């Protein structure tokens with residue numbers, strides 16, 4: 380049972396592409412130096428060459444290099460400082476408008492509906508953004524994905540002047556790292572999430588593997604200073620002593636934050652306001 384993620388240097392036969400992948404850590408501190416246009420072009424071409432579901436290309440991308448625009452976006456993307464500080468912020472959107480219009484112009488009825496498009500375009504976005512991220516890392520830049528865009532998708536659409544039915548979903552900060560080498564963030568053991576031919580993991584095996592993982596995390600002090608405060612999940616006092624907070628507690632708190640009580644209804648409202656028609660008259664209820 381392999382319980383830890385190998386580093387690039389541990390893996391035999393890794394190509395430079397794989398080494399770039401295995402050396403990944405998210406970077407959240409950037410030098411302000413602008414990215415040369417030739418490099419921006421390489422990132423754009425890496426995104427354009429990404430596979431796209433049925434060649435539908437249901438995405439629209441805005442490259443934000445104007446610091447004033449990034450500053451306006453920051454409060455709507457979870458207030459994250461690196462959104463304003465990185466020299467290049469890429470915002471990828473699901474574009475429900477373009478192909479819808481083409482379908483109507485050609486005299487057809489759009490029977491696909493917005494749910495399937497939202498899912499497959501989200502897949503496209505993730506793949507293209509990862510291409511951009513890897514391309515950037517191979518050029519020596521640092522990057523971090525920003526799912527925090529979902530916090531303010533409606534406001535971000537407005538700041539960027541997006542047409543109706545274009546929904547920003549994911550951002551990517553790119554820039555020269557202003558940090559030294561970072562230790563890679565641990566991953567859960569291979570055995571928990573990867574299977575061969577069939578799913579084969581008993582609940583006991585899963586529990587044991589995650590317990591061992593938590594012990595390793597505690598031994599590495601990874602969550603020192605990275606805890607989600609008890610108040611965020613509605614507790615007055617933190618029941619978890621020092622030296623017991625690890626990945627499972629972190630995941631649980633991420634999902635238990637009181638913040639979701641407002642964020643989840645806001646996301647539904649935003650999607651509706653942006654013209655997503657995924658659920659109207661659908662489903663079994």
Ligand SMILES: Cc1cc2nc3c(=O)[nH]c(=O)nc-3n(C[C@H](O)[C@H](O)[C@H](O)COP(=O)(O)O)c2cc1C
Nearest residue numbers: 403404405407457459523524525526527528563564
């Ligand atoms: C879809 C997606 C959304 C993410 N959103 C954010 C974000 O809004 N802010 C942030 O700082 N990191 C964000 N991240 C980065 C993750 O926190 C990071 O990948 C994870 O903690 C693992 O760390 P590593 O990338 O350094 O290995 C996101 C990553 C992904 C894949």
